[in-house]
Amino acid sequence: MAALDELARNYCTSVVLCTATQPALRQCDIALPTLKNGPEQGFDIDQQRELAPDPEGLYATLKRVTVEWLDHPVTDEEIAACFSDCPQMLCIVNTRAHAQELFEAIKNLPGARHLTTLMCPSHRRRIWAEIRQDLQ
Incomplete structure (x- = not known):
């Protein structure tokens, strides 16, 4: 972040910055209180610099999954039950x-x-085809 800040x-x-998994880089996206200006607290980027129109609206419209963060370890048996x-x-x-x-x-x-990426491409394609068929 410091190198990007210096260059800019x-x-x-x-x-x-273009990625499907955008990290929190703006000051308004970082949960920690900003004690001073600088890249370690996030960039001071206003909404007018956003390339995607209405990111919050896009997020809501395109949301397809629910992510559940647990604050305790979960056993494989509990996951299998889910x-x-x-x-x-x-x-x-x-891990694999x-x-x-x-x-x-x-x-x-x-x-x-x-x-897994350890599968050969034809095997992965076959698995993906099976998943798509199941979803239909």
């Missing part, structure tokens, strides 16, 4: 080994699928 302020550059209770669910875990262990616990449930 002192080297006549423009910074365009899968059996929900008609549609996606679970992302930290954990993903494989979790899949072993739910593999007999209807529609259960496991995807």
Whole structure:
């Protein structure tokens, strides 16, 4: 952030940030109180600089999922129980080994699928085709 701030302020550059997972970079997006101006507290970017029209409205319109943050550890058994209770669910875990262990616990449930970049492309395409078919 400091490098971007330096380039924009002192080297006549423009910074365009374009990502599907935009981090909180503006002062108004950061939950911590701003004690001083500077990149460590977020950039002072006003709404007129936003390239996407009405980001809050777009977020609400395009929202397709519910993210649930838990404040306590959850066991694989609890996650597997959630899968059996929900008609549609996606679970992302930290490691490939954990993903494989979790899949072993739910593999007999209807529609259960496991995807990993370790699969060859044709296998991943087949899994994606099965998922699309299930969703239809």
